[in-house]
Amino acid sequence: MKRFQQLLALGLTVLTLGITPSSWAGPGHDHGDAPAMTEGAASPRFAAVSESFELVGILQGKQLTLYLDHSADNSPVPEARLELELAGQKIPLQSQGVGEFVATMTQELPPGQHAVMATVVTARETDLLAGELDLHEDEHSHAQTGTLAWLLYAGLALVVLILIVWGLRRRFGRRHPFLGGAA
Structure with missing residues (x-):
C-alpha cells in the first residue's frame, strides 16, 4: 500500500508541475484579442x-x-510605360490601372536569384531600375523542419519515459506487479 x-x-x-501558472489567471487577466495569423509564407517579391x-x-x-510609384511621395505613376526583363528574358506587361502592371509568364521560375531590369518611360523622363528576385523552395524546407521538430520532441518524450520507468524499477525493485516484474 x-x-x-x-x-x-x-x-x-x-x-501538478505540468499545469502552468498562466492557466490560473482569472477574468480580466487576458491581453486582448490575439493578432490574426496569416497562413503560409509571403509571396516572393523584389524592389527596384x-x-x-x-x-x-x-x-x-x-x-x-x-x-510603380514616385520615390518622393509614393504616389502611383500615371501614364507610364514599363518594359521588364526578368532572368534575361523580356516579359510582356499589361497595364491594370494607374501605376499597376501584370505579367503572365509561360512557366514558373526555378529556385534561385533572378536579375530584374525595368525601363520606365514617362512624358518627362526615362529611368532604368535594377533589382533581384530571390526564390527559395520554402514549402519543402518548412515541411522538413516541421517533421524534424516533431521527431525531436517524440525522441525526447521517449527518453524521458524510459528514464522514469528505469527510475521506478530501480526504486521499487523488479518484483513489483504494477511494473511488470515477477509475481
Missing part, C-alpha cells in the same frame, strides 16, 4: 528603386504583379 501511495504522489507531482521611381514586384506562381 505504501508503494501505491508513493506512485500516486509521484503521478500527482508530475501532473531610383531617385525618381520605385518598382515593387510580387510573384504568385506564373503571375507577376508590378507597382
